[in-house]
Every structure is written in structure tokens, then in C-alpha cells.
Amino acid sequence: MNKRKATTLKEIAKKLDISISTASRALNNHPDISDATKEKVQQLAEKLHYSPNLFAQGFRTQRSHILGVIVPNIAHYFTSTILKGILEEAETKGYKVIVSESNNNENKQSEMLRTMSQFGVDGILLALSRKTTSVDSILNTLDTVPLVLFDKVSHKIPCTQVVVDEEIAAFNAVEHLINTGKKRIAIIKETENSFNSEKRFAGYLRALKEHHIEVDKKIILSTEDVSLYKGRMMTNILLSLKERPDAIFAITDTAAIGAIKALHKYNIKIPEEIAVVGFSNSIHATIIQPSLTTVDQPGEKIGKTAVTYLIKEIESNKNEITTKTVTVKTHLIVRDSSFKV
Template sequence: MTNNKDVTIYDIAEKLNLSTSTVSRALKNHSSISKKTTKKVNDAAKEMGYTPNTLASSLRSNKTKTIGVLISRINRPFMASLISGIEETAQKAGYNVIITQSHDSYQDEVDMAQALYNSRVSGIICSLAMETTKTDHFQQFIDKGIPLVFVDRVPKEFNTYRVMIDNYSAAFKATKHLIEQGCTRIAHIAGLKFRNIYNERERGYRDALKQYNLEVDEDLIVHVKTMSYEEGEKATNKLLDLETPPDGIFSSNDTTAVAAIQVAKNRGLKIPEDIAVIGFNNDPISHIIDPGLSTISHPAFEMGKTCSKKILKHLKRSKIDSITEITFLNTEVIVRGSSKRK
């Protein structure tokens, strides 16, 4: 009959006729315990099938060596790359990563933030849900001295670490590229205005048109809620149904940009001759669609690594002051067949 009871340091101490404190120190290779005793204890622990109770240890010390990650949806290519960057850096430093999803729901985000707080994470990395307008639920991490990093979708004002790209500059470059390809009536499939990254992308689009003396036509700007393929289809159909349809589309993500290409092609339009399209993120789908989708690079993996490094560096600091630190990573225009006319 198998004994399913976990082996404890008390069992090892009883077997070797040692005190529990000696066994505990020996298992940690403490210098106060002789090498002979340390070896004897570790050999017995291995033979008996002892595994350290890291949870109990972490509860005692209030440190779990775990980084909590709270993102919108794990099945988005950008988020998958972001998580890979976070994990690679965290694991090399001996930290585990817990991943939670908000599904772009404010209430889910509140619940998951609380769950991570209750799990005593050493730090937290968050990309805000699309619905989130209030960030009070993150204040408990700051109050407890737990490092908090917002990434990509960040709040406008919050005294903590923020890792992002210059969305304004990236959108300006994307719109400028379409102008340089000869587009004069450029539409924008935009995200919700209260979400800072989409607001900045729309601002970059508007300013590029103004700088090149092109009209900003409000009919050419369509706001969508979740940036899904279905929303991209609806937005593109709306734009192409206009009395004077656009000859170029800048979309705030690749998913809706691919939808725009498919809708235009189904309507018998040629890409990029009749309508040029550029997206945002450089998701894998941008390589697969025909013609290939022009897009803006979005260094998700590097952003993930940067987030972990911020937390790890913070945890090593002895004195913690108020933090308002923003890190910007570079982007570039990737030109493919969907927009290349010249």
C-alpha cells in the first residue's frame, strides 16, 4: 500500500536523530552545519522523497518568487510574444510566472488583480483590459511595495513603471507611408478613444494628414470596440459604402487590417492599386495574407523582457521612492505588398 503522506523535515530529523533546526539548515547548505552532516541529511531527504514546501516557506517570508501577469487575451500573437519575453527573463532569475486573463473585461481584471495580490506575487505586469477606465484596484500593490509594471495598454497617469512604444510616432509613420504611396483619402480603423494607445494612434494619423495638407474627414474614422476580425469587416464595409470611398486604410491592428483586405478583394478591388492597407503589430497573419500586409513592428518580446527586468531590479533596491518611469521601445514601418505602389 502506497503512503501518500508528504515527507517533512520532522521525518528526516527523527530518522537521523537530529534536531529539526539542524535538518533545516543542512537542507539549505548552511555554513554552520558540517559538510558530513549536510550530505547525510540531503542523502536521506532524497531517499525518503522529500520535497521542500515552497508555498509554506513563501507564506512565512511573504515572498513567493512569482511574477503575476494580467493580460487581455492569451491567444493574441502580441500577447504570446510578450509572455515569452517575460518568462525568459523571469525564469533565468529563478522566478515563476502566473498568467491570468481579463478577456478585456473590467470586472475580470479587478478579480484577477485581487487573486494575484492574494497569491502574494513578488511583482505584477499588466496590460489593461479594453473596458478599463479606473485603476483603483492596482493601488493595493503600490501600498504594499509590490512592483507594478503596466505594458502596452497603460493608464495615462499612475506612479509606477510603464513599458510602451511611441504610438503617436508609429501611427504618424504609417499614415505618412500611405501618403507617400499616393493615397489622398486615407481611412482609419481606430480603437476606443479612452484607451490611451488607440487615442495616440488616432492622433498620429490626424496630424500626419494635416502636415501633408490632406483633409481629416470624420466619416473616414471608424471606432471599433475589440479590434476583432468581424469588427474589421463591418468597419471596412461601412467605409467602402461611402459615396467617396477611401483609397487607403490605416488600421490600429493587423487583425482588422487583414479583414479590410479580404473585404476589399471580395468586392473586386485590387490591393494596393485601388486601396492600400497598412496594419499594426506585425502579427504572423501579416505574412500569410495575400498580398502580404504592410504593418508597424511592435517589439512584444523585448517589451516582455523589459517588464521582467524592471521588476527584478526593483526587488533588489533597498530604498523605494515614488516611481513614474516610462520606457519607450522603437518601432518601424514594414512595407509589404498591401501598400507598396511605388
């Protein structure tokens, strides 16, 4: 297609009456080349808009300067902010980014890992699909190409993982509720197997324990997918209890919003009767009435650090895989759903 054929090293070399290798080395600032010729070559290259043929280069050096990213759902706001960070950091480091969606389908995820590594990406950034049970294919690509996990991770995979301080974040959220005088705090979480949900649940339990509040299983609700709809259903259940909770900690903003909608329906005052806290600081958080108290996860920062670690791994040509968990700090944003001034 390219209608204007690109200028090559050969043309530059011929015009300057030097060899191709000299031209190549001059552009790569090789110490063997005299400053005079370097100058000449670089100037002519500039003038002719020379840019190396990436395929020839990649072919020769086995380096593509492409990063692969696989996420469950790109249209998820938090994911897209992470992606924003990934794109930005990758660009400044001189890498391009190929993006794929697994749609929370484990097979598709495996397939993508395979095609990406065979495609020749220099490294892969992966947020696991929900319920990734078999890590075999991941371990497989792991010894082919550097891999960094983020957001949705699993300790079964020995590689660098970038996550948020889930447990602490949840602890802080619940402690905040306790500090506002709440004593009977329900939680809406995911049914096991989710790294994030488990951590958040652990934070919830620790907060209760440290404040000597006993755990009541009746107000610990689990669901397969924490959606808005499920948030409503779960709060309906909570409202039907003899002993209603006085606060709801939802593992996710959408569920929290579902909870708020359910509470609205029964004309329950938020936060006076029942307070609500979410997790993610989604864009909805300030749209909903009352505005939602939630923990802010710095998506862009997660993306950037994930890229940083991945590139570090790529560029240190060590073949050993580093397994290390990087934790990014969150902070609680208190809004009207939990505390009114």
C-alpha cells in the first residue's frame, strides 16, 4: 500500500558514498564512527525523513517494541483508566501497545496469550478473566515472554503482579463506617475465587475484629457477579431481615449503587438509617444521589507501574522470572452516602 516508498539505509549510504554498515552505525551512535560522518549521516537521514523499517529491524533484532495487553472488558471504566496509564507510560518508553479483550472467557484468554507471544510482542500485561481456573496456558506463555499481572491477579502464577492495597482499603472503608457510629455492617461480596473480593473481605473482617464487633453471617452476602441488579437484590434481602444492618459495604461501586436504588425504593434515609460505601470510585459515584463514599483506585498509576516493571524485565536480558507483588495505595473518598456534614 505505502505509496511513497520509504528511504532506506542503502540510499543514504549511496548518496554519501559510504557503506551501509557505516550508515547504520552512524545512526545508532556507534563509537567506531567519527563524529564527522555521524553528523553527515544524521543530517541526511533527517532530510530524507529516514526511519528504519521496523520489520527489518524487528526481524534482525527479535525485538518488536510492542507490548500486549489483555483485559476482561475494555468498556469497564476502571480498566480504561488503567489502560490510559499503560498507553502513556509505554509511549514515553518507546513502545506500542496492542490491546485485546478476553470478555472474561478463559479459553479466549489462553488463545490470546498464545497468539500474542507468537506474534512477537516483547511483553504481556494481563488482567485475569473472572474465574481463571487453569493457569497452565499462562505458565506456558510465561516461559516464552515476560508477563506482568495487574488488577485481577493470582498467586498461582510466579511473576510480577501490580495490585491495589485491597485489604487495607477495605479495612479503612469499614473502619470509617464504624467511626461514624455504625455497628451492624453488611457486606456484599463475590463468591470466593476472586482475589480482589477475598482481600476486601479480609479487610472487612479485620476491621470488625479490631473494633470488637462480632461477625454475623446473615449480613455477609455473596454473589457470582457483583452487578447493579445483584446489589439491589442483596439489599432487598438485607431489608427483609429481622435485624437490619445500619450500613452496607459493597465490594464494588455498581453494587453499591444498586443498594442505594433499593434503599430509595423503601424510602430509607441514607446515611442516617443505612449508610453505603462502595469500592472503585467509578464515574457514577458523584452522579448518584446521595454521592457515594468509595475507595479511589488510581488506575493510571497502576497502569504505569505495571508497564514500568514489565519493561524493566524486558530490558534486563535475564531469563529468570522475577516474582514480586507491587502494591499501589488507595484512599477513601468520603461522600454523602456515609457521612453528612
